[in-house]
Amino acid sequence: MTYRVVHYINQFFAGIGGEEEAGQRPLLKEGVVGPGQALAAAFGDEAQIVATVICGDGYFAENMDRAAAEVVDLIASCRPDAVVAGPAFNAGRYGTACGAVCQAVKENLGLPTVTAMYPENPGVDLYRSETYIVETTDSARGLRKAVPTMASLALKLLRGETPGLPSEEGTLPQGRRRNLFRDACGAERAADMLVRKLRGEPFETEYPMPVFDRVPPAGALKNLKEATIALVTSGGIVPKGNPDHIEASSASRYGEYDISGVDDLTAAGYGTAHGGYDPTYADGDADRVLPVDVLREMEREGRFAKLHDFFYSTVGNGTPVALAARFGREIAEKLRNAGVDAVILTST
Secondary structure, eight states: OOEEEEEEEETTTTTSOSGGGTTOOOEEEESOOTTHHHHHHHHTTSEEEEEEEEEOHHHHHHSHHHHHHHHHHHHHTTOOSEEEEEEEETOHHHHHHHHHHHHHHHHHHOOOEEEEEOTTSHHHHHHTTTSEEEEOOSSGGGHHHHHHHHHHHHHHHHTTOOOOOHHHHTBOOOSOOOOOOOSSOHHHHHHHHHHHHHHTOOOOOSSOOOOOOOOOOOOOOSOGGGOEEEEEESBOEEETTOTTOOOSSSOSOOEEEEOTTOOOOOTTTEEEOOOSSOOHHHHHOGGGTSOHHHHHHHHHTTSSSEEEEEEEEOBOTTOOHHHHHHHHHHHHHHHHHTTOOEEEEEOO
16 A cells, blocks of 8 residues: 655745745645655655645745645645645744644644654744654755655554654654653662763763753843833834734744834834734734833933834744844844943833
């Protein structure tokens, strides 16, 4: 028996185009497209990619529920036995789309799914419990290594086999616990690890601890009355029409907007580009997210010297940590060069 597999990819890997084609609506192509060539080779004679479903990252991010339903309908029309999505590497919107497709396929079609991402891709935290995610490098340089692992895991699932531990399968942990029987009790194993650690010998913990990025807080302002204060937000506040086309999810950019002479972020001039929360109140009065009106009052009262002429905005919804860190560094450099003394950072 040859299993039938549908492959999901974005507009870039399909060869349609880059960001200028990110609005591509879901479409179906028979057979193999783009990285599906390597996937088909890894499947050998045991599975066949019968079709490829393609969707633009921008379209999916801005219409997640509708896009997922459209993609599932296209997949269902092919009567597949499994679905493979990606690999998405560290592309945030692509990873989120791959995860959402796998979740929708699981819920609506009951088929096994596999995708692949870099550990910092926001799609990992959003969908790790919904699908198997093969670990990749942060760029397409890792395609050659990722694809055979994806194919091997997909074939295991198609055969009805139970995958092994993440370390054995090359997948990212799903947060599930499985009972195992060991020859030695926990106390003995812990003592053995401690001895190995003290001797400088290699050992593997049974419970790896999460690593959190810790940023030391800056010192307090010495003189607030002489300070220039700037506003930065991850709440997606933008001028009407979203001129920089900041994505509603998994943002790939931030905006810099001039508010010199602006006392109030009115609904006629400002709103939010942010997905993932009800925009009604932010669109009705953007000052609820970015308090320009209150800060102007404080500026006139002499509570501080000046509100910086520009504010910076992006969307925090699903945005990769690595990109957010880069945004922060770039914005901080601009603020430092402009002589800003302190920043008020707002969210949603």
